[in-house]
Amino acid sequence: MDPIKSRDELEMLRSTIIEQREPDRPCITICSGTGCQACKCWKVTEALIAEIEKQDAKGKVDVRTTGCHGFCERAPIVVIYPNGIFYQKVRSEDAGEIVSETVLNDRIIDRLLYADPTTGQKIVLEREVPFYKKQKRVVFGSNGLIDPTKIEDYLVIGGYSALSKVLSEMNPEQVIDDIKQSGLRGRGGAGFPTGVKWESCRKAKGNTKYVICNADEGDPGAYMDRSLLEGNPHSVIEGMIIGAYAIGSSEGYVYVRHEYPMAVKNLTMALAQAREYGLLGKDILGSGHDFDIKISRGGGAFVCGESTALMASIEGRIGEPRAKYIHAVERGLWDRPTLLNNVETWANVPLIISNGADWFSSIGTKESKGTKIFSLVGKINNTGLVEVPMGITLREIIYDIGGGVPNNKRFKAVQTGGPSGGCIPEKLLDLPVDFERLSEVGSMMGSGGMIVMDEGTCMVDVARYFLNFLREESCGKCMPCREGIKRMLEIINKISSGQGKTEDLELLEELANFVKNFSLCGLGQSAANPVLSTIRYFRDEYAAHLNHKCPAGVCKELIEYSIDEDKCNGCGLCLKNCPQNAIVGEKKKAHVIVKEKCIKCGICRESCNFDAVSVS
Amino acid sequence: MRHLSGELQFRCGERELEGEDTINLIIDGVQAKAEEGSTILEVAKSHGIDIPALCYHEDLTPYGVCRLCTVEVEERGKKRLVASCLYPVKEGIEVRTQTTEIVNGRKMLLELLLARCPNSKILQDLASKMGVEKVRFKIENDDCILCGLCVRMCKEQMKSVLIGFIGRGDSREVVTPFRESSEICRNCGVCRCICPARYLSVDDIVEEFS
Numbered sequence: 001m002d003p004i005k006s007r008d009e010l011e012m013l014r015s016t017i018i019e020q021r022e023p024d025r026p027c028i029t030i031c032s033g034t035g036c037q038a039c040k041c042w043k044v045t046e047a048l049i050a051e052i053e054k055q056d057a058k059g060k061v062d063v064r065t066t067g068c069h070g071f072c073e074r075a076p077i078v079v080i081y082p083n084g085i086f087y088q089k090v091r092s093e094d095a096g097e098i099v100s101e102t103v104l105n106d107r108i109i110d111r112l113l114y115a116d117p118t119t120g121q122k123i124v125l126e127r128e129v130p131f132y133k134k135q136k137r138v139v140f141g142s143n144g145l146i147d148p149t150k151i152e153d154y155l156v157i158g159g160y161s162a163l164s165k166v167l168s169e170m171n172p173e174q175v176i177d178d179i180k181q182s183g184l185r186g187r188g189g190a191g192f193p194t195g196v197k198w199e200s201c202r203k204a205k206g207n208t209k210y211v212i213c214n215a216d217e218g219d220p221g222a223y224m225d226r227s228l229l230e231g232n233p234h235s236v237i238e239g240m241i242i243g244a245y246a247i248g249s250s251e252g253y254v255y256v257r258h259e260y261p262m263a264v265k266n267l268t269m270a271l272a273q274a275r276e277y278g279l280l281g282k283d284i285l286g287s288g289h290d291f292d293i294k295i296s297r298g299g300g301a302f303v304c305g306e307s308t309a310l311m312a313s314i315e316g317r318i319g320e321p322r323a324k325y326i327h328a329v330e331r332g333l334w335d336r337p338t339l340l341n342n343v344e345t346w347a348n349v350p351l352i353i354s355n356g357a358d359w360f361s362s363i364g365t366k367e368s369k370g371t372k373i374f375s376l377v378g379k380i381n382n383t384g385l386v387e388v389p390m391g392i393t394l395r396e397i398i399y400d401i402g403g404g405v406p407n408n409k410r411f412k413a414v415q416t417g418g419p420s421g422g423c424i425p426e427k428l429l430d431l432p433v434d435f436e437r438l439s440e441v442g443s444m445m446g447s448g449g450m451i452v453m454d455e456g457t458c459m460v461d462v463a464r465y466f467l468n469f470l471r472e473e474s475c476g477k478c479m480p481c482r483e484g485i486k487r488m489l490e491i492i493n494k495i496s497s498g499q500g501k502t503e504d505l506e507l508l509e510e511l512a513n514f515v516k517n518f519s520l521c522g523l524g525q526s527a528a529n530p531v532l533s534t535i536r537y538f539r540d541e542y543a544a545h546l547n548h549k550c551p552a553g554v555c556k557e558l559i560e561y562s563i564d565e566d567k568c569n570g571c572g573l574c575l576k577n578c579p580q581n582a583i584v585g586e587k588k589k590a591h592v593i594v595k596e597k598c599i600k601c602g603i604c605r606e607s608c609n610f611d612a613v614s615v616s
Numbered sequence: 617m618r619h620l621s622g623e624l625q626f627r628c629g630e631r632e633l634e635g636e637d638t639i640n641l642i643i644d645g646v647q648a649k650a651e652e653g654s655t656i657l658e659v660a661k662s663h664g665i666d667i668p669a670l671c672y673h674e675d676l677t678p679y680g681v682c683r684l685c686t687v688e689v690e691e692r693g694k695k696r697l698v699a700s701c702l703y704p705v706k707e708g709i710e711v712r713t714q715t716t717e718i719v720n721g722r723k724m725l726l727e728l729l730l731a732r733c734p735n736s737k738i739l740q741d742l743a744s745k746m747g748v749e750k751v752r753f754k755i756e757n758d759d760c761i762l763c764g765l766c767v768r769m770c771k772e773q774m775k776s777v778l779i780g781f782i783g784r785g786d787s788r789e790v791v792t793p794f795r796e797s798s799e800i801c802r803n804c805g806v807c808r809c810i811c812p813a814r815y816l817s818v819d820d821i822v823e824e825f826s
Contacts, residue, residue, distance in 0.1 A: 479683055
């Protein structure tokens with residue numbers, strides 16, 4: 001196709017595409033995000049297409065594979081429009097019935113519906129599901145409506161209209177003003193005001209400037225940037241073109257992890273389409289503005305998510321951070337002024353331009369505007385990606401949206417902000433979620449990871465887990481981070497093995513504060529957060545470990561498994577499952593654990609149906 | 617105004633400065649003048665204020681990794697800790713090089729480094745000067761503090777790039793490419809000369825990897 005040369009041509013194309021589509025025709029959308037892929041959603045898609053053919057329904061229904069819908073716990077998800085009928089945990093065997101009953105005869109298949117766990121009531125429509133009800137999915141909602149590999153889908157929902165508005169009626173200063181007015185802050189972690197960053201980059205001296213999208217998402221358990229890039233790559237591209245116009249740049253990079261193959265694939269496809277349509281490259285939409293985007297794939301080092309390390313990596317050097325006393329907006333990539341924003345930040349930009357800064361700033365709190373996507377994982381009923389307005393409380397996210405903690409266990413803490421974030425205890429559950437409040441309690445927004453922990457989680461073990469992660473992922477360049485994390489881990493290992501003393505805990509705290517203040521980059525400066533926040537809120541648990549006890553029954557050196565004679569009926573299940581052959585006993589008689597052989601893996605406890613295995 | 621060019625600009629604190637490019641700042645209560653582009657460490661040195669540093673050398677690009685030269689900078693009422701070898705001076709800033717927080721931090725840093733390299737003379741001397749009395753961490757037996765002086769020296773002054781860093785986190789080390797002895801190494805020995813821990817020598821590398 002010929003490149004689009006003006007705003008009018010774009011709008012004509014948009015209306016032609018919309019006219020060609022029948023809005024009333026049913027459309028089966030199959031979520032094909034990472035979570036659903038893991039549950040073999042492609043088999044459902046294939047089966048649906050085959051069934052449509054078989055049942056002669058071709059032309060009566062469309063099939064669309066979309067990006068992530070967010071409710072990954074219930075994957076694979078199928079939503080049937082125009083009504084939005086929500087089917088969950090769909091298997092390929094269900095395809096025939098979906099076509100014959102729901103598509104052709106408007107009948108609901110009861111067993112595929114989501115049942116409210118508290119009331120047991122079946123819910124038909126997607127928007128009625130409690131998981132979605134309290135969300136405000138302005139950025140992430142489009143994922144479920146479009147096929148990320150088709151630019152036409154993005155155009156139908158109004159895509160690239162923000163870009164055409166910017167190029168035809170706004171000057172760069174007006175764009176920056178809009179972003180500043182909106183109050184948008186960086187979604188990658190630090191929460192720096194985006195508009196201010198854009199303005200500094202525009203004012204920076206130099207003819208060559210770069211625009212970068214940071215898609216190096218590395219927090220354990222976080223996948224919102226991945227899903228956004230996989231499910232709606234054009235929104236990120238559009239944001240970047242607008243940013244490039246605002247600062248006067250003609251070259252951009254998306255730094256994305258090599259471990260995100262689908263994100264790379266969908267983005268590559270989207271870039272090619274955008275170029276074909278004249279939305280990237282020379283003379284975009286006939287405006288005279290040139291801009292193109294290259295993909296730079298990262299090797300998976302966590303530290304490369306740090307902006308200066310990321311730029312070093314794009315340049316082909318070792319991904320190590322440098323001091324930011326001279327900001328990247330003045331001297332970044334190849335020492336040129338560089339504007340770097342996170343995936344989610346870029347995706348917010350077209351929305352702000354289209355709907356206005358006032359619309360955006362009407363959502364959220366005084367200091368934090370708009371919405372934020374969180375990846376809600378861990379000990380939670382509704383695992384998935386949620387987009388909520390800033391200022392919503394943790395309790396609402398965890399209980400109303402997340403459905404609470406499974407297996408009637410007690411909530412203990414929620415870890416926000418990835419490995420460098422902190423653990424927030426139950427007493428602070430009514431905390432409104434925004435940048436300031438989270439840092440006040442010793443955690444941070446980070447890029448939006450949210451790991452829920454229940455009473456079976458040992459907080460010392462959590463701190464140990466994150467320290468271990470950071471020990472491997474620290475680049476090792478500066479001494480406080482490299483040596484400090486190693487030694488913190490050493491001390492915490494000592495504590496969790498029951499050999500810790502009071503002075504070890506004091507040293508740990510002293511060292512943690514030192515690492516925080518003296519490290520070179522953000523990774524080191526926040527590496528002590530898991531330690532500091534767990535000591536702050538769960539000091540009694542550390543004290544218990546000093547007294548050779550692990551209250552949660554997790555730290556192996558401090559626990560012992562035993563079988564309750566009265567509860568054990570000798571079914572032999574634990575005996576069969578024990579990898580160490582450490583359980584003995586005759587059938588139908590109480591079994592016993594041989595302490596010398598036991599490696600405390602806990603498999604016996606998990607496999608017992610009679611709750612006869614206990615930890616002490 | 618005297619015209620200062622190139623390398624000389626970095627040593628600007630040594631001479632009387634005046635004119636538009638002059639930056640006024642306070643270091644430990646002393647009024648100091650500096651040319652734009654110089655770092656706090658350079659200005660402090662030229663004013664007779666001693667800031668300890670292990671990874672700094674005046675002929676090499678500052679690296680900012682030992683963090684021993686950390687100082688407190690107060691700018692427009694805001695205080696922050698920065699590496700003085702990298703921080704470019706700004707008009708009106710106030711620098712403090714000996715606050716309790718900094719002194720304690722430096723002590724902790726030396727404790728950590730001594731635990732890693734207990735036999736290093738320079739670390740022992742610094743520790744004794746700063747009053748570090750004991751090391752509370754498990755003692756290891758390394759010799760290299762990974763300051764990167766040898767790597768920068770080889771690259772920037774000898775134009776050779778024969779050694780570099782590999783590994784991440786605590787498995788970081790200085791090696792020759794593929795750990796093999798180099799055919800192009802001139803055995804100039806400058807890496808040995810510059811090593812503050814007096815650990816690395818070309819002979820060592822050749823011996824170790826050949």
